[in-house]
Amino acid sequence: MGKPEMTVKHSQTEMIEFNDILSMLYQKDAELVTLLEAERKAKKDLSFQVAALAHDIKTPLTVLKGNLELLDMTELTNQQSDFLNSADNSIKAFEKYFNDMIQYSRLLVEEKDYQEEIFLPEFLEELDTEARAIMDTHEVEFNVIKRVNLEFFKGNQLNLSRALINILSNAARYSSGHKKVTLSVIEEEEFLVFHIWNNGPAFTKEALESADNLFYTENKGRNSKHYGIGLSFAQVVAKNHHGKLVLQNPPTGGAVVSLSIKK
Template sequence: MTQYSIKQRVLRSVGEIALGTIALLFGILALSYLLITTQQVAVTNGQLSVSIDESATVEDFTDQMNLLPYDYALFDQSKGELLVGRYQEMERKHYQAAFERQRENVHGATAYVPYSNHRFSLVVRQPLIPEFTNPALRFISWNLFSYILFFVGACLVITWSILRLVKEFAQNFQAVRSISLSMGKPHVPKRLVPSRLLEFEEILGTLEEKSQELAQLLEAERKEKKDLSFQVAALSHDVKTPLTVLKGNLELLGMTALTNQQVSFVGSMERSIATFETYFQSMLSYARLLYEDNSYRERIVLEELLDDVWSETKDMLDRKSIDFHLINEAGSVVFWGNALLLHRALMNILVNAIQYGRDGGRIDLTICRYDSYLLFKTWNDGAPFSADALLQGTSLFFTEDGGRSGEHYGIGLTFAQGVAKLHQGYLQLHNPPTSGAEVLFAIEDKEIVN
């Protein structure tokens, strides 16, 4: 199959238009010759000769004129009567004028020329420009008709050539679009016919190669995530048994007579176990978020989502006597998303705010629209984020002081950030200029309009 560059293809179209135009000109010339030879078009070349013999009869004039494509009128010289002719009634006066003056009578683009002897006067209608012999077509001259024919034909040639060029480009762009939409998919059908355009063939080949590489990378990443989820699940299973035994032993120990110091030690161990279980559950949630294919086309009512979050955090808020304010500036909104993931993400952010907020403090959850996002702003009046926390607070294993027992933000906020990204949004830590700390959780505003 012949291949060519875009420049060559454009030049080919120009050549097609040029050849088509030349062919059109020759076609019009051939048509003109055919119509003239078949006496469908009358042309006066200045050499028209009409025999006016003194002995000629009316029949002789009629026979002679029937061989010519011109209209005529035959007059009797002595009586001035119109004997016979082939003419249009509306033009009779022009024939009469030429007869009476015995000289050429020009009207518009037509000349009425008299040929006379002592008995008869023959007035011949001779067009100054080519015209149709059919009177019904004489409203347009052959010259004008040929110009229109050339213009229409040239437009058709240009349109035909451009449409072929556009169709070829469209097919190549469609192939680019098809490969682009299939980027990263494991099984992309091969093109049956390569592109004739060298530039598009190079682009399509590169896209197919990159698509295969992307598919391999995605598959490798999918396997890594699957392995991580499996490892976390296996670790959870391995840890669960000794952790259960430890909890049981602590419960038995708590039923015995203990000193105040021992009770303090048991309580500390129970809190540590509860913290460990919370962190481990967060790890499991994050691992499932990475691996599982979730649906993001669930119909979510904002008020119902907020009610669920409020009901689950109410006890924790009450235990620390926190003044909670829910401010819904977005109003009644129904949107697309994953209800479970959004619920867990908001829970993680609020739990983090409760855990690191001060007792008897205040937490505000404000929902509003910002640009193309639905924004959830969680603010508490506790200590602001440190400089390190603002930069790395959403890292998976970030701790405030880097020590083994430092304050921990990472897992819960990392999960929330992953949910935001899956909803085409973002998560940002922010210290307001007034006081406190604020977490901005934004998702794309995919409101369902009834």
């Protein structure tokens, strides 16, 4: 049902009740095709609009960056240097935001292969290297715990790696005190699970209900560089791997985000 490329012969039986049910199913099938096509079109429109907007903004951003570089070559007071650094940081945050938006919009319409064979030890080694660079920047103690016998699994390596790095970056950002983040890789009967724990504050009730929604962020401050795209991206990646994204407050404290994918 709902597959436009399939042609199903509309047959009838000699039983009125069966014919009524079949008629309803054929009608629902046609409605599903229409709804799915509308959803695909909406996603493509979103991706196109984001790409067009990013293209239009690239030129003024390039001009701004060029002018900042020229200003940096002149004699500046300490206050002017601070203003210049602030403007430069704002442009970098803006570029990151648009890059995240482009990645998310592409993910919605892409038809990439999620059956790529991935060697788990190598995948985890590359993930560990990238994650430690982030943790060092935030001065976070980072540990990896492996409880797996699995060597190979199927999925999309690039998107899965991006999703996990997004979660790890959030974990590093929200850890507190003597900052700690732990990545636990656990093999279950049907799923491969990535648990990411940090010792920051627990998720609020609102966060548990809404954190995977696009643009949601608990930080309501005007200067926040967190735009709420990362977890939405991770959720789509998990679903594309026939898995799920779960947020939890463990009894030991801190917060956990678990991304599971079908083995």
